[in-house]
Amino acid sequence: MRAQWGILGGTFDPIHFGHLAIAEEARERLGLARVLFIPTGAPPHKPRGRADAEDRRRMAELAVADNPAFAVSRLEIDRPGRSYTVETLRALRAQYPEADFTLLLGADMALEFHRWRDPEGILAQATVAAITRPGYDLSHLAALPTAGRITPLEAPGLLISSTDLRARVREGRSIRYLVPAAVREYIAARALYRA
Ligand code: ATP
Ligand code: MG
Numbered sequence: 546m547r548a549q550w551g552i553l554g555g556t557f558d559p560i561h562f563g564h565l566a567i568a569e570e571a572r573e574r575l576g577l578a579r580v581l582f583i584p585t586g587a588p589p590h591k592p593r594g595r596a597d598a599e600d601r602r603r604m605a606e607l608a609v610a611d612n613p614a615f616a617v618s619r620l621e622i623d624r625p626g627r628s629y630t631v632e633t634l635r636a637l638r639a640q641y642p643e644a645d646f647t648l649l650l651g652a653d654m655a656l657e658f659h660r661w662r663d664p665e666g667i668l669a670q671a672t673v674a675a676i677t678r679p680g681y682d683l684s685h686l687a688a689l690p691t692a693g694r695i696t697p698l699e700a701p702g703l704l705i706s707s708t709d710l711r712a713r714v715r716e717g718r719s720i721r722y723l724v725p726a727a728v729r730e731y732i733a734a735r736a737l738y739r740a
Contacts, residue, residue, distance in 0.1 A: 548644045551580040552637070552671070554621070554630060556707065557601050559732060560608045561724045563651075563705040565615075567676045570700040571649050572614055575674065580649070581637075582609060583618045586628055594711060594740045598622045600731075607727040631666040638670060646671040650695075652681035659690045668694055679704040714738035 551571050555564060560582070568580045582605050587598040596604070602622055609615035620636060621628040630648065637646060648671045650658060655675030658664055667673065673695045675683055679702040686695055705723050713720050715738055720729055732738065 548578045548641075549576055549647065550641070550644045551575065551577040551647050551649050551674075552583060552634075553580060553649045554583045554585065554633070557582065557584045557605050558596055558707050559601065559710060559724060559728055559737070560605045561705045561707060561710055561728075562722075563678070563703040565608060565612075565725070566703050567649065567651060567678075567700045568615060569612070571647070571674060571676065571698060574698060575647055577647065578614065579644075580615050581618045582615065583621050583633065586621045586624060586626070594715060594738055596735075596737045600735060600737060604728045604731055607731055608725045610727070629662040631661075631663040631670070634667060634670045648673045650675050652676065652678040652683050655683065655695055656681060656685055656689070658695065664691060672696065674698050676700050677702060711738045715740075 551568065553564065553568050557564065571577060572580050584598065584601045584605055591597055602617060602619065605617045609617060620633055634646060648667065650673065652675055658673065661667070675686060675695045676698045677683055677700050683697050686692060686697065710720050710723060714732060
């Protein structure tokens with residue numbers, strides 16, 4: 546049987562236990578040999594109060610370090626300009642011809658997927674899974690053009706977002722138990738999200 550790999554893209558600004566929990570649930574339920582976390586490349590101008598691509602990638606590395614099935618890919622960070630998932634998939638399939646890919650989307654992303662660049666091209670290259678996320682209703686999938694073609698997957702609901710974590714750090718509030726300890730320590734040591 547061909548190796549089954551999952552892909553989880555995101556800004557990961559910062560990575561948190563919500564990301565790790567959906568990746569682990571997908572790994573186990575879908576029998577994935579590997580989950581690749583793919584941080585997005587840097588926007589032309591880093592918005593105030595955000596981390597740059599290298600910090601986001603390093604936090605992702607720290608977060609996945611203790612899971613032998615998880616890895617971080619530099620693919621989108623190293624590619625100049627904006628990356629589209631359809632192109633990222635093409636590159637991954639060329640690089641790893643022995644693997645089949647499942648694109649993992651949180652519910653908020655899954656409900657927008659039909660508006661992405663070339664959803665048909667993505668569906669032709671990968672299985673697409675939509676994972677539950679508190680605050681988003683996956684039953685709306687049935688009314689979208691992609692109805693029946695995205696596999697829903699239930700994960701333990703964690704009401705954690707990077708937006709909330711950045712606000713917490715900015716306000717001097719705790720992010721303990723919301724991100725891995727190594728990520729929390731990295732954010733403190735580099736004084737990220739203070740601006
Ligand atoms: P931001 O608030 O900056 O948008 P985020 O927490 O949504 O950050 P992203 O990097 O945007 O994190 O998300 C990457 C992927 O992980 C997306 O597919 C998103 O839907 C999913 N995801 C993020 N947090 C959760 C969560 N708590 N539960 C389920 N899915 C999640
Ligand atoms: Mg998001």
